[in-house]
Amino acid sequence: MEYILSPSILSADFKTLGDDIRKADAAGAQWIHIDVMDGDFVPNISFGMPVIKSIRSVTDKVFDVHLMVEEPGRFIDEFAACGADYITVHAEACTHLGRVVQQIKEKGCKVGVSLNPATPLSVLDYVLDDLDMVLIMSVNPGFGGQSYIEAMDQKIRDLRNMIEKKGLDVDIQVDGGVTADNIAHIKECGANVFVAGSAVFNGDIEENIKKLFKAMEV
Numbered sequence: 691m692e693y694i695l696s697p698s699i700l701s702a703d704f705k706t707l708g709d710d711i712r713k714a715d716a717a718g719a720q721w722i723h724i725d726v727m728d729g730d731f732v733p734n735i736s737f738g739m740p741v742i743k744s745i746r747s748v749t750d751k752v753f754d755v756h757l758m759v760e761e762p763g764r765f766i767d768e769f770a771a772c773g774a775d776y777i778t779v780h781a782e783a784c785t786h787l788g789r790v791v792q793q794i795k796e797k798g799c800k801v802g803v804s805l806n807p808a809t810p811l812s813v814l815d816y817v818l819d820d821l822d823m824v825l826i827m828s829v830n831p832g833f834g835g836q837s838y839i840e841a842m843d844q845k846i847r848d849l850r851n852m853i854e855k856k857g858l859d860v861d862i863q864v865d866g867g868v869t870a871d872n873i874a875h876i877k878e879c880g881a882n883v884f885v886a887g888s889a890v891f892n893g894d895i896e897e898n899i900k901k902l903f904k905a906m907e908v
């Protein structure tokens with residue numbers, strides 16, 4: 691299994707966003723996690739298409755776009771056109787989740803579905819076969835710098851079992867409160883894609899990424 695670090699630029703310094711992304715790229719992060727918030731699905735607003743389009747020229751790394759947006763089906767074409775490689779939508783935000791999943795695939799993007807901490811895995815029962823990734827939120831989405839919710843350990847284990855039972859090849863991404871102190875444990879639970887915002891961008895980006903990779907190897 692491939693283990694991937696996806697730094698969340700929500701915690702980057704926006705006045706030097708391009709430089710921060712270049713540093714994360716040079717330090718070996720395979721993906722760049724891009725949090726889009728609409729002030730409706732989550733109680734915060736971040737940034738949207740123009741920013742994604744602009745930073746697309748900074749790196750060739752995978753753009754992992756996490757849409758915390760109500761009814762994201764309205765904007766799939768636009769996010770695909772900005773250079774998203776993965777588009778992840780929240781199950782809670784889609785009236786017709788299956789339709790949105792197909793829309794993303796039709797655009798040639800990889801598709802992820804995200805679940806808030808309190809959302810049960812059963813919402814995936816009839817859609818899991820179509821997914822490239824499931825994103826388990828390990829904080830209530832909206833802000834960086836929150837603490838990992840321990841109850842998500844079991845949710846990750848259960849999801850890994852569910853994927854294995856069905857014989858699928860689906861990535862498990864974990865987002866929220868991931869640090870060098872808990873990343874090995876989260877990996878042990880069955881996750882293979884790790885989002886980290888404040889643990890990457892607060893302080894020395896290169897040092898932080900090195901630390902996370904080292905901790906991940908254990």
Ligand code: DX5
Pocket residue numbers: 698700701723725756829830831832833834835836865866867868885886887888889
């Ligand atoms: C939270 C976002 C996360 C956030 C993670 O709503 O989806 O991607 O940036 O930040 P940390 O790693 O600081 O918890």
Ligand code: ZN
Pocket residue numbers: 698723724725756865885
């Ligand atoms: Zn995110």
